[in-house]
Amino acid sequence: MHKVSKPHAFITTLEGLQRLLDLFVKRGFTVYGPVLKGKSWVFSEIHSISEVDLNYTRSILPPKKLLLPPKSSIFSFKLNGGFEILESCDFKNVVLFGAHPCDLKAIEKLDGFLSLYPEDVCYKARRQGLFIVGLTCNVVDEHCFCSSLGIGPEASTGFDILITQIGENFLVESGSLKGLNILRELNFPEAKSEHLEAKMRHIEDLKSRFTKKADFKGLDKIAKSKLDHKVWLETAEKCLSCGNCSMVCPVCYCFDVYDSLDLTLKEGVRIMELDSCQLLEYAEVALGGNFRRDRYQRLRHWMLCKFGAAGGSTYTSCVGCGRCLVYCPAGIDLTEVARVLKGG
Amino acid sequence: MNPYIPRKAVIRSIRDETPDIKTFRIEFKDGGFSFKPGQFVMVSVLGVGESAISISSHPEDADKFIELSVRKVGNVTGSLFKLKPGSTVGIRGPFGNGWPIDKALGKDLLIVGGGCGQGALRPIILDVLRHRDRYGRVELLYGARTPQDLMFKYEHELWASVPEGCLMLTVDAVPPGVEWKHNVGVVTKLFEKTAIKPENGLVFICGPEIMMHFAVKGLMSMGFKGDQIYLSMERRMKCGIGKCGHCQIGGKYVCKDGPVFTYGDLAFEPDKIV
Numbered sequence: 001m002h003k004v005s006k007p008h009a010f011i012t013t014l015e016g017l018q019r020l021l022d023l024f025v026k027r028g029f030t031v032y033g034p035v036l037k038g039k040s041w042v043f044s045e046i047h048s049i050s051e052v053d054l055n056y057t058r059s060i061l062p063p064k065k066l067l068l069p070p071k072s073s074i075f076s077f078k079l080n081g082g083f084e085i086l087e088s089c090d091f092k093n094v095v096l097f098g099a100h101p102c103d104l105k106a107i108e109k110l111d112g113f114l115s116l117y118p119e120d121v122c123y124k125a126r127r128q129g130l131f132i133v134g135l136t137c138n139v140v141d142e143h144c145f146c147s148s149l150g151i152g153p154e155a156s157t158g159f160d161i162l163i164t165q166i167g168e169n170f171l172v173e174s175g176s177l178k179g180l181n182i183l184r185e186l187n188f189p190e191a192k193s194e195h196l197e198a199k200m201r202h203i204e205d206l207k208s209r210f211t212k213k214a215d216f217k218g219l220d221k222i223a224k225s226k227l228d229h230k231v232w233l234e235t236a237e238k239c240l241s242c243g244n245c246s247m248v249c250p251v252c253y254c255f256d257v258y259d260s261l262d263l264t265l266k267e268g269v270r271i272m273e274l275d276s277c278q279l280l281e282y283a284e285v286a287l288g289g290n291f292r293r294d295r296y297q298r299l300r301h302w303m304l305c306k307f308g309a310a311g312g313s314t315y316t317s318c319v320g321c322g323r324c325l326v327y328c329p330a331g332i333d334l335t336e337v338a339r340v341l342k343g344g
Numbered sequence: 345m346n347p348y349i350p351r352k353a354v355i356r357s358i359r360d361e362t363p364d365i366k367t368f369r370i371e372f373k374d375g376g377f378s379f380k381p382g383q384f385v386m387v388s389v390l391g392v393g394e395s396a397i398s399i400s401s402h403p404e405d406a407d408k409f410i411e412l413s414v415r416k417v418g419n420v421t422g423s424l425f426k427l428k429p430g431s432t433v434g435i436r437g438p439f440g441n442g443w444p445i446d447k448a449l450g451k452d453l454l455i456v457g458g459g460c461g462q463g464a465l466r467p468i469i470l471d472v473l474r475h476r477d478r479y480g481r482v483e484l485l486y487g488a489r490t491p492q493d494l495m496f497k498y499e500h501e502l503w504a505s506v507p508e509g510c511l512m513l514t515v516d517a518v519p520p521g522v523e524w525k526h527n528v529g530v531v532t533k534l535f536e537k538t539a540i541k542p543e544n545g546l547v548f549i550c551g552p553e554i555m556m557h558f559a560v561k562g563l564m565s566m567g568f569k570g571d572q573i574y575l576s577m578e579r580r581m582k583c584g585i586g587k588c589g590h591c592q593i594g595g596k597y598v599c600k601d602g603p604v605f606t607y608g609d610l611a612f613e614p615d616k617i618v
Contacts, residue, residue: 074348082432083390085349118347118585224594227614254589257348257582261391268391269347275589282590283615284579286417289553291593291615299614304594311592311601 008180009173010188017163017170018029018049019186021264024095028044029131032066034059043096052098055138058321062250063096063103064110067126074122076268089122093128096134102321104158107132113253114317131178134159136202140209143322144334148214148341151319153206157286166198168292177212195318199224214335216318220309223341227300231340236296238330245275245302245332248323251316252276253306277301303337347585350388350434356409357429362488363497365460366425367400367413370433377406380442382469382576382604386584387424388434395420396581396599398464398550399438402471402498403449413463413495414453429490438601443468443548444574452480454540456559458487458551459532462495464576464603465550482509483538487531487555489516491524512537531555532562542567548604550576553617560607570608575618577603577610 012020015142024031025047033046043063044091061070076312078084083092090231099107114123134155146152155162160179161322164171185335261268275282278299283292292298304310306324308317318334325333352373359367379385384398395418401411416425419541428431445468453472453581457465472482484503488494494513497505504511512534527534531551540547547563549556556575563573579598586600594613596602601609612614 079391082352083434087346087349114587116586120587121346224612253587255582257394257588259391259393265391277589283580285578289578297615309595311589311597313593313595322455
């Protein structure tokens with residue numbers, strides 16, 4: 001992403017956002033935005049701004065589903081005595097419309113992790129085809145804690161365009177050259193200092209509305225020095241090892257790889273499927289050995305990961321989106337474990 | 345270049361090592377290959393899957409072939425066992441860091457193997473045989489379940505002939521009727537007989553993690569420090585390139601940061617036996 005030296009800010013209306021969506025569609029992008037389904041929000045294909053709930057809190061699955069699909073093909077192959085490999089990365093030009101600051105940060109982390117040598121070329125292809133429109137939150141709920149982690153509620157990077165609602169109007173800022181080029185085409189009026197000031201007041205107001213606090217500072221080292229703390233066992237008593245936390249986590253990237261043959265047994269696909277370290281099979285080795293056989297070991301591994309102490313380091317540490325708290329059927333709260341470990 | 349695409353390789357020959365271990369000699373169809381002792385490859389049987397296997401041959405032969413000593417334990421290794429010379433397999437890699445040869449130059453080397461872990465140690469043993477002057481005293485300690493579970497039996501005489509060195513074999517049990525003139529008991533019992541001292545020694549270990557656990561304990565009590573003891577670790581691996589997450593030991597990726605670690609590197613990581 002090319003950073004522009006000074007973000008260009010424009011002001012528009014809901015009708016202007018519709019023109020923005022129309023321009024994306026005209027350019028051949030498929031646009032995904034937060035749509036209310038039942039009581040939850042889902043990033044779904046949208047054509048009209050009226051489908052988008054600008055007051056959403058969080059989607060069930062994070063936007064990583066557009067970059068790391070739950071299931072994707074690494075390559076297909078033909079068996080002919082030996083084998084022939086047909087390389088393909090399935091991707092299309094996609095707009096992620098309305099990603100909140102926590103999810104923007106998560107994508108930046110995934111970008112960093114998956115571009116480590118050797119780079120995941122299919123991720124890269126999908127990422128290069130992804131145009132990101134961020135949305136400053138309108139609502140902070142009791143599960144949000146990005147503010148404590150210094151990640152939100154103000155996004156400064158990770159978007160091509162950032163939208164902030166100001167009363168009936170929308171402040172639209174560019175975060176990259178391709179974002180600026182799109183905005184210039186729409187001829188929105190330039191934002192005035194009063195609009196930028198209104199945004200800052202909105203951000204300050206959001207900050208004051210966080211009720212959930214989390215202190216993860218230094219927790220990577222603290223948690224690793226307390227591997228025998230009873231909080232792991234006590235929390236694991238409640239855990240169902242369902243893996244929901246990994247599925248909804250915007251930075252959990254772990255995946256399984258397996259082959260699937262079609263009915264002819266002559267052609268098949270090597271599949272990458274998102275996986276969870278909470279599942280028993282995840283760390284199983286040959287002859288039934290398992291280095292994280294106990295539930296508390298799996299829970300501890302996941303939480304160490306979110307505290308930045310697992311193999312993904314800070315690339316996979318928590319962004320404070322609150323999804324794992326909301327979607328844990330046992331009500332396990334990462335921030336509570338953090339609080340106990342920090343002795344607070 | 346897509347790091348998930350395997351290269352085509354042909355099985356040239358297959359040797360039976362033990363009732364459940366075979367060594368596959370493999371040639372690449374599309375040019376050369378190079379690796380460091382202790383590195384591994386991901387072996388594909390397309391349609392079945394991929395497994396991480398250490399290379400058991402010497403790097404200097406890699407332009408002609410590599411060898412993979414495989415124990416039959418699951419789907420992919422089971423399928424490999426059904427293949428005949430001439431069959432095609434997929435290979436990705438080499439991956440991982442390998443044994444720290446640079447640090448071992450001029451040092452006394454205690455090489456401790458257990459079971460099929462000996463496969464990952466063989467490149468070092470072959471290096472000692474080919475370049476004897478690179479190392480100080482070299483002792484090979486190798487244990488298996490029974491005499492028939494020892495790999496590379498056809499080379500043991502050669503290994504034992506290394507000047508300024510020795511080969512000590514041990515087994516857990518000797519079945520009735522099997523002739524056995526070496527030791528019986530766990531491999532750590534052989535430590536009593538070693539002449540290698542912590543002052544100028546390094547230890548390379550590969551074997552079941554429980555064996556490495558007791559080996560580390562024994563070595564520490566002999567005065568070896570955590571950074572003199574190198575362990576080749578095994579974990580479930582799906583990608584080999586530090587992405588899929590499966591092989592993590594706490595904050596380490598076995599495939600990328602390892603598979604060879606000093607004990608000191610691992611001492612404070614969770615979810616391990618060693």
